[in-house]
Each structure stands twice: as structure tokens, then as C-alpha cells.
Amino acid sequence: xSGASLTTIIQRAVALAAALFGLATIAAGARxxxxxxxxxxxxxxxxxxxxxxxxxxxxxxxLAWRDLAxxxxxxxxxxxxxxxxxxxxxxxxxxxxxxxxDSLRAMTLRTGVWLVxxxxxxxxxxxxxx
Numbered sequence: 001x002s003g004a005s006l007t008t009i010i011q012r013a014v015a016l017a018a019a020l021f022g023l024a025t026i027a028a029g030a031r032x033x034x035x036x037x038x039x040x041x042x043x044x045x046x047x048x049x050x051x052x053x054x055x056x057x058x059x060x061x062x063l064a065w066r067d068l069a070x071x072x073x074x075x076x077x078x079x080x081x082x083x084x085x086x087x088x089x090x091x092x093x094x095x096x097x098x099x100x101x102d103s104l105r106a107m108t109l110r111t112g113v114w115l116v117x118x119x120x121x122x123x124x125x126x127x128x129x130x
Contacts, residue, residue: 022057
């Protein structure tokens with residue numbers, strides 16, 4: 001298998017993972033927005049942010065599928081936004097705000113997933129430049 005085709009396969013796998021993660025995020029957010037009880041106190045601004053970001057995740061997946069550079073940029077922006085929100089809810093949690101530890105864990109997961117997706121796309125971009 002040539003390097004270019006392997007790069008394309010990995011790019012498509014990363015793009016698909018991003019889009020599927022987005023669809024799962026939208027589904028989870030929609031369930032809670034329509035009344036499902038997640039089993040912990042919901043911090044509504046975070047729920048709305050995460051649900052909206054699910055659409056951005058799908059869009060980033062589509063971009064990454066079509067254009068490696070734009071997909072990498074989108075993943076970097078998403079990672080950065082998630083990191084800022086993680087910092088904000090971490091602060092709220094540490095000061096006794098209405099943020100559940102489950103929300104903090106979920107946001108940590110989201111931020112970590114997007115860091116990995118960004119790094120994978122950045123690596124592919126570097127690999128393609130050789």
C-alpha cells in the first residue's frame with residue numbers, strides 16, 4: 001500500500017470518528033433537552049454548548065474528509081473551545097457551582113478526543129508534506 005493511500009485511509013478514519021462523535025453528542029444532548037434524566041444535575045449552558053458543538057463536530061468531520069488542512073484547523077478550533085469551556089466549568093466546580101462531576105468528566109473526555117483528532121490530522125498533514 002502506498003503512503004498516499006494509507007494517509008487517505010487514516011484521514012478518512014479520523015474524519016469518520018469526528019463525525020460519529022458529533023452524532024453521538026447531538027443524540028445525547030437532544031435526549032436530555034427533551035426530558036431524559038441523565039442521573040445528575042444538568043448545567044444547562046454546558047448542555048446547550050455541547051449539543052451545538054455536536055453539529056460543529058459533524059462539520060469538522062466532513063471538512064477533514066474533504067480537505068486535510070481545513071479539517072485540522074477545525075479540529076484545532078474545537079479543541080481550543082472545549083479546553084476553554086473545560087477550564088470554566090472546572091473553575092465553577094471547584095468553587096461549588098452547579099456543575100456535576102459527571103459534566104466535568106464528560107467535558108474532559110470531549111477535550112481529550114478533540115486533542116487526539118487534532119494531533120492525528122496535524123500528523124497526517126506533516127506526513128503529506130514530505
